[in-house]
Amino acid sequence: MMAPMIDRRGLMQRAMLLLGATALAGCDLLPGSGAPAALAADRLKLLDAYADTLLPATDTPGALQAGVPRVLAQMYADWASAETREALSGALDRLDAAARRQTGKAFAELAAADRLAFLAAHDKAALAPVPLAPDAPKGSLFEPVISVADVGYHKLKELVLVLFYASEAGLTSDLSYEHVPGKWQPSIKVTPETRPAAAFGIF
Amino acid sequence: MSFDAIVIGSGMSGGFAAKELCERGLKVLVLERGKKIDPATDYTDHLMPWEFPLNNRVPEEEVARDYPVQSQCYAFSQATKQYWPKDSEQPYSTPDGKPFSWIRGDHLGGRSVMWGRQSYRLSEIDLSANARDGHGVDWPIRYADLAPWYDHVETFIGVAGSNEGLEQLPDGKFLPAFELNDAEKQFKAAVEGTFPGRKVISGRTANLSVAQPQHEELGRTSCQNRSICERGCRFGAMHSSLTASLPAAERTGNLTIVTDAIVHSLVHDPKTGRITAVKVIDAKTNEGRTYAAKIFFLNASTIGTAQILLNSASEANPRGLANGSDQVGRNLMDHLYGLATVAMFPGPQDSYYKGRRPTGLYIPRFRNVTEEADGYVRGYGYQGGISRAGWKQGAMTPGAVGADIRQKASQLGPWMGFIAGFGEVLPNPDNRVTLHATRKDKWGIPIPHIEYAIGKNEQTMIKQILADGKAMLEAAGGKVVAQADAAATPGLGIHEMGTARMGRDPKTSVLNGFNQAHEVPNLFVTDGAAMTSSGCQNPSLTYMALSARAAHHAVEFLKSGKL
Numbered sequence: 001m002m003a004p005m006i007d008r009r010g011l012m013q014r015a016m017l018l019l020g021a022t023a024l025a026g027c028d029l030l031p032g033s034g035a036p037a038a039l040a041a042d043r044l045k046l047l048d049a050y051a052d053t054l055l056p057a058t059d060t061p062g063a064l065q066a067g068v069p070r071v072l073a074q075m076y077a078d079w080a081s082a083e084t085r086e087a088l089s090g091a092l093d094r095l096d097a098a099a100r101r102q103t104g105k106a107f108a109e110l111a112a113a114d115r116l117a118f119l120a121a122h123d124k125a126a127l128a129p130v131p132l133a134p135d136a137p138k139g140s141l142f143e144p145v146i147s148v149a150d151v152g153y154h155k156l157k158e159l160v161l162v163l164f165y166a167s168e169a170g171l172t173s174d175l176s177y178e179h180v181p182g183k184w185q186p187s188i189k190v191t192p193e194t195r196p197a198a199a200f201g202i203f
Numbered sequence: 204m205s206f207d208a209i210v211i212g213s214g215m216s217g218g219f220a221a222k223e224l225c226e227r228g229l230k231v232l233v234l235e236r237g238k239k240i241d242p243a244t245d246y247t248d249h250l251m252p253w254e255f256p257l258n259n260r261v262p263e264e265e266v267a268r269d270y271p272v273q274s275q276c277y278a279f280s281q282a283t284k285q286y287w288p289k290d291s292e293q294p295y296s297t298p299d300g301k302p303f304s305w306i307r308g309d310h311l312g313g314r315s316v317m318w319g320r321q322s323y324r325l326s327e328i329d330l331s332a333n334a335r336d337g338h339g340v341d342w343p344i345r346y347a348d349l350a351p352w353y354d355h356v357e358t359f360i361g362v363a364g365s366n367e368g369l370e371q372l373p374d375g376k377f378l379p380a381f382e383l384n385d386a387e388k389q390f391k392a393a394v395e396g397t398f399p400g401r402k403v404i405s406g407r408t409a410n411l412s413v414a415q416p417q418h419e420e421l422g423r424t425s426c427q428n429r430s431i432c433e434r435g436c437r438f439g440a441m442h443s444s445l446t447a448s449l450p451a452a453e454r455t456g457n458l459t460i461v462t463d464a465i466v467h468s469l470v471h472d473p474k475t476g477r478i479t480a481v482k483v484i485d486a487k488t489n490e491g492r493t494y495a496a497k498i499f500f501l502n503a504s505t506i507g508t509a510q511i512l513l514n515s516a517s518e519a520n521p522r523g524l525a526n527g528s529d530q531v532g533r534n535l536m537d538h539l540y541g542l543a544t545v546a547m548f549p550g551p552q553d554s555y556y557k558g559r560r561p562t563g564l565y566i567p568r569f570r571n572v573t574e575e576a577d578g579y580v581r582g583y584g585y586q587g588g589i590s591r592a593g594w595k596q597g598a599m600t601p602g603a604v605g606a607d608i609r610q611k612a613s614q615l616g617p618w619m620g621f622i623a624g625f626g627e628v629l630p631n632p633d634n635r636v637t638l639h640a641t642r643k644d645k646w647g648i649p650i651p652h653i654e655y656a657i658g659k660n661e662q663t664m665i666k667q668i669l670a671d672g673k674a675m676l677e678a679a680g681g682k683v684v685a686q687a688d689a690a691a692t693p694g695l696g697i698h699e700m701g702t703a704r705m706g707r708d709p710k711t712s713v714l715n716g717f718n719q720a721h722e723v724p725n726l727f728v729t730d731g732a733a734m735t736s737s738g739c740q741n742p743s744l745t746y747m748a749l750s751a752r753a754a755h756h757a758v759e760f761l762k763s764g765k766l
Contacts, residue, residue, distance in 0.1 A: 058606055074256060081263035116605050124602035141543060141687040154599075161598050165612070166252045166259075174594070174613040179251055181558035184412075184428045186382040190553045196593055196615050199559055200252050200259075200431065
């Protein structure tokens with residue numbers, strides 16, 4: 001069965017690459033204080049636990065081993081606007097607060113199985129769609145307004161996933177990536193060994 | 204130092220004009236307002252996805268401060284940041300409520316380094332459109348005038364594509380096409396079967412599917428199917444000024460390039476009616492300089508070209524140079540863009556593809572060609588593609604966490620397709636570039652003021668672009684999941700053109716049939732500004748054909764003493 005939720009933005013990014021013009025404006029970004037801010041130690045620990053739970057090691061390295069929290073922390077300091085920093089740290093704080101409220105323990109202190117169970121429920125609630133008010137801006141096909149229960153969490157999860165699937169570990173385990181494919185082969189037979197090919201440009 | 208010819212601008216059209224002039228023995232100076240870029244040291248196409256410390260993103264506050272417009276271009280990233288001007292340093296203005304996104308390059312080679320590479324000929328239908336329906340003025344040339352120059356350009360740059368025998372999209376000198384994948388072939392069969400007269404073809408693209416000797420001579424090799432073309436290609440496998448036109452010009456020994464040279468104006472001698480020199484401001488030192496030559500090619504890009512002509516006003520030319528017609532700056536056009544329809548597609552589950560082909564599929568225009576249109580003139584084509592969705596849709600599903608995400612991510616996703624219309628816009632004299640009355644840039648040059656809006660013909664066309672897009676995807680079994688409801692902000696087609704149009708009458712046009720200014724015989728304009736109508740085809744190929752043709756005639760005129 002086809003998954004009901006469509007990666008509209010990702011698809012459109014690639015669509016626009018092909019089209020040879022537009023897409024993702026930075027116009028919703030507000031200039032912030034400009035002062036780099038680092039993730040505090042307790043949030044770093046929480047981020048490690050979150051990344052490790054979201055994308056655990058299997059027979060290949062997971063997000064923690066791939067260094068995703070380290071890269072995310074660097075992006076928090078050097079890439080994120082004040083608004084994005086607040087969204088990311090807010091999402092982490094809400095995750096931890098919910099864990100403490102519901103389990104009596106910090107998220108990072110939970111046993112692995114409990115963490116996974118808690119995160120599944122938290123993730124489901126945080127990403128629950130929220131209908132937009134009729135007069136609220138909807139964005140465009142290319143940049144739809146994300147309307148879920150915890151928009152900051154949506155940003156956090158997406159960033160962890162994107163960083164994992166841009167890491168060498170992620171790209172050579174679940175996916176396949178060749179920087180210089182050489183030939184274009186328009187039709188190959190799918191086998192049990194076939195892995196989706198990551199693409200950072202067109203197709 | 205004196206030159207035979209000065210070419211202002213080193214991008215798609217300027218690079219090609221320089222090559223043609225140099226190959227005909229002229230000593231040529233190319234002036235580029237942006238910085239020097241050297242593919243050997245500056246291209247970023249070797250960097251692996253994980254080698255960008257910030258996931259190949261530009262810091263958000265820097266984007267908001269310095270690149271609010273340029274970042275709207277899909278190709279903007281940390282890997283390409285070096286190419287774009289800072290909007291904060293090189294401003295332009297638009298009226299409130301009428302945005303126009305002007306996407307520019309700020310480097311040697313201009314947008315030929317980041318371009319989308321789609322390459323289509325205009326047809327007789329396009330070149331006779333204004334005469335037929337009365338919009339704008341008649342083109343002073345027809346397809347037969349351009350055809351040999353299209354041959355010439357395609358052979359040099361290398362265009363992969365298929366010959367289809369279509370009246371509205373002439374065949375050309377093509378390298379082997381990048382083949383459609385199995386889902387796209389299924390889509391092609393369904394569309395062509397359901398809608399006789401419509402065609403689904405491989406997108407014609409300026410990438411070397413198979414490099415030929417004339418490409419290899421310049422150090423260019425076949426396409427490696429990486430699809431990171433916008434970073435610049437070290438293989439030289441896509442056409443750009445930096446790896447093809449300028450090296451070809453350079454090997455003649457006749458080329459001089461000066462970068463960081465912002466053209467302020469052209470110096471006109473009212474006694475002879477000729478241009479004698481170009482006034483330049485050094486971008487770094489603000490120092491003023493003058494360069495003299497016999498002929499001048501203006502290839503500063505559509506808006507930049509209008510700005511230079513308008514800023515060259517003098518006592519003899521109070522309205523700007525070559526502007527007796529008052530058409531300089533007017534008739535700005537940019538293709539309707541972003542009119543995409545997205546569908547889940549029932550493609551073959553046991554089929555995949557390998558490599559990242561640098562193009563997709565193309566649906567040539569059919570409205571007002573083989574099928575009537577619903578209340579508008581001209582038409583549109585579609586670009587698109589069908590590919591297998593990646594990990595994101597599964598992973599972002601509420602509740603998806605843990606090893607399950609990774610297991611799903613390792614499975615091929617469903618086929619997803621999109622097609623997006625590119626619509627022709629009519630020339631409208633009120634869509635206009637002027638000089639701002641008071642604001643100047645940091646070099647003291649009045650900034651461009653861009654006033655632009657689409658009209659009724661375009662609004663009507665948009666409805667049918669979307670309806671046809673949906674109908675074709677559905678006819679092939681697709682389930683539409685998303686569709687644009689309006690065209691993207693004007694300018695984002697990055698096909699701006701028309702501000703110094705060609706025409707037969709000096710009273711209503713700026714350039715004659717040789718791209719020569721009616722009023723200034725030694726001035727040629729061969730960038731998008733020259734376009735009398737827009738067609739719906741991606742225009743770079745036509746700019747290059749016009750450049751080669753004009754260079755040929757300019758040199759003939761020069762040799763015969765006419766200039």
